[in-house]
Amino acid sequence: MTEVLVIGSGPAGLAAACAARALGRRVVLLDASDYVGGQYWRHLPPERPARREAVLHHGWSRFQAMSQALERDPLCEIVTSAHVWAIDAGRVHVMVGEADGAGREARTYAAAAVVFATGAFDRALPIPGWDLPGVFTAGGAQALAKGERVAVGQRVVVAGSGPFLLPVASSLVQAGSTVVGVYEASHLAHLARQWTARPWQLLATPAKLLELAHYASVHVKNRIPYATGRAVTAIHGGQRVESVTISAIDETWRPIPGGDVVVAADAVCLGHGFTPRVELPIAAGCRLDARRFVQVDEHQRTSVAAFYAAGEITGIGGVDLSLSEGTIAGHMAAGGHLEDRALRDARARRDALRSFAERLERAHRIGENWTDWLSDETIVCRCEEVSVGRLRSVAETSRSSGLRSLKLQSRAGLGACQGRMCGRSVETILAAAAPGGHLIDESTTDRRPIATPIRLAELAFGNDKSVEK
Ligand SMILES: Cc1cc2nc3c(=O)[nH]c(=O)nc-3n(C[C@H](O)[C@H](O)[C@H](O)COP(=O)(O)OP(=O)(O)OC[C@H]3O[C@@H](n4cnc5c(N)ncnc54)[C@H](O)[C@@H]3O)c2cc1C
Structure with missing residues (x-):
């Protein structure tokens, strides 16, 4: 059994994997991208290298030190093009191969501890x-x-x-x-x-x-x-x-x-701003906080035992906060203690950077009257071409305040991106038009039981090839 499974290889995931390896645990690091590094260290592919890649990135030497140490480490398996598409009863289901390509390999991981480090989308x-x-x-x-x-x-x-x-x-x-x-x-x-x-x-x-x-x-x-x-x-x-x-x-x-x-x-x-990628933690049963980030305690533990979270899924704070949280999450997932010397710097930095992140959020929060620049013809859900007028008329004529039923009637958020682009805007517009001025469902547009696109054939026959890791 994998000892620590890290989902996401951005700054938070890399730091978590390094910290778990430092305590000697066997680590599997999964990422849907072709290369490790996440959004911050998104770099040119090896076949088209830049002469001076470092000038394009902040903290490039830190990235190289972490990624090269993990790549050389026989007890760390890095799996790129690994799309985690579901979590069910603690088991992590992954399709490995080109996104939406045929012939992907299905894998299922059961790990002693899981670290979510799936980052955020820009909004x-x-x-x-x-x-x-x-x-x-x-x-x-x-x-x-x-x-x-x-x-x-x-x-x-x-x-x-x-x-x-x-x-x-x-x-x-x-x-x-x-x-x-x-x-x-x-x-x-x-x-x-x-x-x-x-x-x-x-x-x-x-x-x-x-x-x-x-x-x-x-x-x-x-x-x-x-x-x-x-x-x-x-x-x-x-x-x-x-x-x-x-x-x-x-x-x-x-x-x-x-x-x-x-x-x-x-x-x-x-x-x-950014919207956290919380579908996997939601599928695992992890609680979200009032701002809809994954709720963690000072150990970076989620509300579900053996599941940890780090980086932008716990709050938007930039690369250094993601690194500190990742270090703490990986260390704790590997069985370490919060008081351990190895965490002293990461804890101090995390606490300082969290107050920076809160300041950031207050300074750049979205103003409540942004909807005033919309017209009835403005498209909100681009995948299904649902306009503001259509959303408002569905909410007004159906007299429903249920998000699920309003989504099904308007088709907003049901297209290829599954509401990643428009979900929160759809919720705002529907809530304003719904009876009582709010939605009543506990569910939100962040809930996606199938987290990444998967072919019907993979869904039907994927288990034939699945490997328990
Ligand atoms: C598009 C974009 C560009 C950005 N560029 C910059 C920048 O240039 N400078 C800057 O200061 N900040 C940038 N940011 C903010 C920056 O992302 C963060 O500060 C930092 O990278 C967050 O680190 P993280 O580890 O939490 O997440 P990320 O770096 O986002 O890493 C998350 C990783 O999880 C993987 N993942 C997500 N879901 C799955 C899944 N289901 N299966 C498998 N893998 C999954 C992703 O492929 C990704 O590699 C950017 C953010 C975005 C969204």
């Missing part, structure tokens, strides 16, 4: 015209720039909320785009209030401040305009993006009349 709010070619999520554009050296456009607008917009703009410039501007929806006064409160806490996170300073210098060097209290509220074009409307918005993100300008651009990158 983009719906905007009129966001279904035009040339609109990307900020993370998608970042993945193309870092993982493929592909620039998504020549004149690119970056908009949304959060410090993630800064590395995205930097990567776009490095990939050859002109960034027309970065438009942060939060207001300067609100940002200043959040960032300057309790400044001593910021001093405990010098790496974050240095990273921010680096991005600021790239912006200054490349003369990238940065504006706050502004949002892209409409995207225009015939066959693809040609221009965007940038609106002045109030602190609740309601557009201010007379505050619009139209800017020419051939691509737009939208980033309104």
